[in-house]
Amino acid sequence: xxxxxxxxxxxxxxxxxxxxxxxxxxxxxxxxxxxxxxxxxxxxxxxxxxxxxxxxxxxxxxxxxxxxxxxxxxxxxxxxxxxxxxxxxxxxxxxxxxxxxxxxxxxxxxxxxxxxxxxxxxxxxxxxxxxxxxxxxxxxxxxxxxxxxxxxxxxxxxxxxxxxxxxxxxxxxxxxxxxxxxxxxxxxxxxxxxxxxxxxxxxxxxxxxxxxxxxxxxxxxxxxxxxxxxxxxxxxxxxxxxxxxxxxxxxxxxxxxxxxxxxxxxxxxxxxxxxxxxxxxxxxxxxxxxxxxxxxxxxxxxxxxxxxxxxxxxxxxxxxxxxxxxxxxxxxxxxxxxxxxxxxxxxxx
Numbered sequence: 001x002x003x004x005x006x007x008x009x010x011x012x013x014x015x016x017x018x019x020x021x022x023x024x025x026x027x028x029x030x031x032x033x034x035x036x037x038x039x040x041x042x043x044x045x046x047x048x049x050x051x052x053x054x055x056x057x058x059x060x061x062x063x064x065x066x067x068x069x070x071x072x073x074x075x076x077x078x079x080x081x082x083x084x085x086x087x088x089x090x091x092x093x094x095x096x097x098x099x100x101x102x103x104x105x106x107x108x109x110x111x112x113x114x115x116x117x118x119x120x121x122x123x124x125x126x127x128x129x130x131x132x133x134x135x136x137x138x139x140x141x142x143x144x145x146x147x148x149x150x151x152x153x154x155x156x157x158x159x160x161x162x163x164x165x166x167x168x169x170x171x172x173x174x175x176x177x178x179x180x181x182x183x184x185x186x187x188x189x190x191x192x193x194x195x196x197x198x199x200x201x202x203x204x205x206x207x208x209x210x211x212x213x214x215x216x217x218x219x220x221x222x223x224x225x226x227x228x229x230x231x232x233x234x235x236x237x238x239x240x241x242x243x244x245x246x247x248x249x250x251x252x253x254x255x256x257x258x259x260x261x262x263x264x265x266x267x268x269x270x271x272x273x274x275x276x277x278x279x280x281x282x283x284x285x286x287x288x289x290x291x292x293x294x295x296x297x298x299x300x301x302x303x304x305x306x307x308x309x310x311x312x313x314x315x316x317x318x319x320x321x322x323x324x325x326x327x328x329x330x331x332x333x334x335x336x337x338x339x340x341x342x343x344x345x346x347x348x349x
Contacts, residue, residue, distance in 0.1 A: 001042060001063075003070060012070035015063075021046045025087045031107040032092025039064055039107070040072060041094055043084030060084050060096060060105070060112060078105070078112040088128040090135065090149070097125025102137055102147065102156060118147065118156035126168050131176055133203060138168040144179055145217065146193060148202045157210040159202045160193050160219040164300060172236040172249065180249050180261075182233025187299050188251060188261065190225035225304035228296050231255045241348055248348055261305075262348055272329060272340060273306045279325045280310045284317050311341060 001023060002014040017023065025043040030036060040063040047056040058080045063072040082099025089095070093115065094105040100121045105112040127138035135147040135156070143162035150157070166189065171181040178192045195201070209218060231253035239250050241260070249261040264270045281292050292310060296302040314322065315338060322334035330336045 001072065003065075003072060005070065012067075013072070015072060015074075017044060019046055021059075022048060024048075024083060025085055027087035027089060027094075029087075029089045029094050030092065031094070033107055037064075039075070041087050043080075043087055043096070045083050048083070055083065058083050058098075060087075060094075062107065062112065076108075076111050083124075085140075086125050086128040086138075088130055090130045091133075091151075095128050095130065095135065097128055097137065099124055101125075102128075102135075104149070104156070116149075116154045116156060118158065121145065127171055129171065129173050129179070131173055134176070136171075136173065136179055138171055138181065141165060141167055143168060144171070144181065144191060144221065146202075146219075146221070150207075153207070155207075157202075157207070158217050159205070159210055160221055161217040162191060162221045162223070163216075164223065170233050170236045170251070172238055174238060174249070180236050180238075182229075182236055182251060183299075184232050185299050186229050186231050186233070186253075188225075188227045188229050188233055188236075188305075189223055190304070191221045191223050193219065193221055195219065223300075223303075225261075226300045227302055227305040227307075228298040229253060229259065230295070230298075231257060245349075246347055260348060262308075262344060269340075269344070270306075273311060273344075275329055276311050276314065276325070276337065277306050279328070280313060280317075283321045283325065284310075284313050314338070314341070 002011040004011055021044050023042050023044050027041050029039050029041050031039065042061045042063065044061060045055045045058045059077045060080055061077045062075045064075050066073060080098045084096050084098050086097030087094065094112065096103050096105060101117050101119050102121065102125060103117040104115040106115055121137065122139050122142035124140040125137055126140040129136040133148060135149065137145045137147055139145065143164065143166035145158050146160035147156050147158050166181065167184040169182050169184050171179055174180050174190065178190060180190045182188055211218065233251050234254050235252045237250050238247055240247055251259050286292060296307060326332060326334045326337050
């Protein structure tokens with residue numbers, strides 16, 4: 001475990017785990033009891049074997065910084081019953097995904113103090129995000145669950161989940177109700193919670209409303225965007241690629257590709273690129289003969305997404321085909337179609 005100085009990119013000091021112990025997760029946490037001091041929390045396991053899945057001991061270790069954040073000292077460690085794969089700060093405390101259990105810890109003198117937990121998540125908690133009072137829990141095999149914590153009751157309630165199983169590999173919060181995620185089968189998904197106005201916010205619900213419906217959460221997440229990338233998505237980030245530019249979703253894949261998902265602002269742009277993609281499917285079929293729509297819908301039917309790589313091939317097809325497509329789309333020359341594609345590109349880069 002080594003803190004790295006961002007200025008010189010050098011390791012100031014390192015801590016070696018003993019007895020075949022390895023780190024699986026870490027997070028920077030500010031505990032309310034300790035003011036604004038930041039602690040490094042690390043989830044570890046000893047003698048871990050992947051298949052069959054077993055270990056001899058699991059711990060959540062808390063480290064304190066000193067010497068200007070260049071060195072670490074261990075305060076204490078807390079033993080857990082399962083592998084702590086996800087850690088996150090929440091309301092001045094620590095949220096830990098320990099196997100199938102979501103647990104809330106506060107810092108103590110000799111170990112972490114358990115405040116409450118939510119059990120029986122489907123398989124294994126893989127990732128945790130927070131925004132305000134809402135908690136977003138990504139399961140390794142069953143997608144995302146939306147959780148709320150009620151401090152006066154010391155209870156956590158799951159109030160929304162995904163109807164389609166997703167093997168989450170990466171994720172990013174888009175807004176308060178929306179999450180973008182990638183799964184190990186090469187899909188990029190944006191999932192969203194749409195609550196009716198008369199339902200109100202989950203903070204105002206009666207606890208009886210959180211009851212399970214058909215062995216699942218009472219509300220369901222919708223997937224307005226589904227797109228098969230073809231490679232496992234390893235990272236997703238919301239970013240601006242130039243000063244003053246629009247926010248986009250940047251993703252990377254296990255084979256080294258970097259892609260960008262750009263939101264359309266106007267309906268004419270959506271209609272134009274939808275029609276262009278349909279024409280390209282007809283006039284520029286894949287070399288191997290596989291249907292483009294079937295490929296992008298490999299896991300679930302593609303929706304809410306236009307394949308920019310397909311549209312970019314417009315300039316490489318025969319000029320007569322370019323003219324026929326341009327006549328139907330803009331009733332102008334092919335240069336006008338290329339100009340519209342460049343307009344979308346310059347909005348981002």
